[in-house]
Amino acid sequence: MSGSNNIYLLGFMGIGKSTLARKVAKKINYDFIDTDKYIENKFRTTISDIIDSSGIEAFRKIEHDVLLEIIQLRNSVIATGGGMPCFNNNMTLIKNNGYSFYIYYPTDIIYYRLKNAKTERPLIKGLNDEQLKDFIKNTLSEREQFYNLADCIIKERNLKSDTLVKKILEFISV
Numbered sequence: 017m018s019g020s021n022n023i024y025l026l027g028f029m030g031i032g033k034s035t036l037a038r039k040v041a042k043k044i045n046y047d048f049i050d051t052d053k054y055i056e057n058k059f060r061t062t063i064s065d066i067i068d069s070s071g072i073e074a075f076r077k078i079e080h081d082v083l084l085e086i087i088q089l090r091n092s093v094i095a096t097g098g099g100m101p102c103f104n105n106n107m108t109l110i111k112n113n114g115y116s117f118y119i120y121y122p123t124d125i126i127y128y129r130l131k132n133a134k135t136e137r138p139l140i141k142g143l144n145d146e147q148l149k150d151f152i153k154n155t156l157s158e159r160e161q162f163y164n165l166a167d168c169i170i171k172e173r174n175l176k177s178d179t180l181v182k183k184i185l186e187f188i189s190v
């Protein structure tokens with residue numbers, strides 16, 4: 017890690033990165049940033065509207081540009097969008113500018129967490145249960161090559177968020 021003490025939480029949508037990042041930030045008195053909320057505030061619209069009006073490629077470009085802004089910050093815990101690390105060399109930027117943590121959950125847990133949140137998430141809106149299962153399985157298998165580059169992989173099935181916070185703080189020795 018060079019020059020930054022930011023902490024990046026990576027992983028699939030719906031696994032609680034934002035909740036966890038907020039707790040870590042509070043514990044160590046860092047700022048908390050959710051990249052999706054950051055984009056929505058900056059552009060005064062929703063991620064869904066950006067994707068619907070401009071397409072997923074334009075959204076990925078916006079994510080990259082926002083990451084370039086965020087890596088300039090210090091003392092921040094950043095919850096990335098699920099796809100952010102997987103496009104436009106973003107994982108290299110993350111790795112070079114802070115500690116990265118992949119919060120891994122198996123597909124069945126992700127499915128359980130997302131099945132009632134489909135309308136809130138643009139990439140899964142309108143999918144039936146089988147399509148959602150397939151989407152999770154296929155997308156996770158594409159993205160894991162990037163997620164697995166994280167400095168620390170936390171692969172647990174039933175950890176409470178306080179335990180996850182503790183593991184992150186132990187890793188960075190705060």
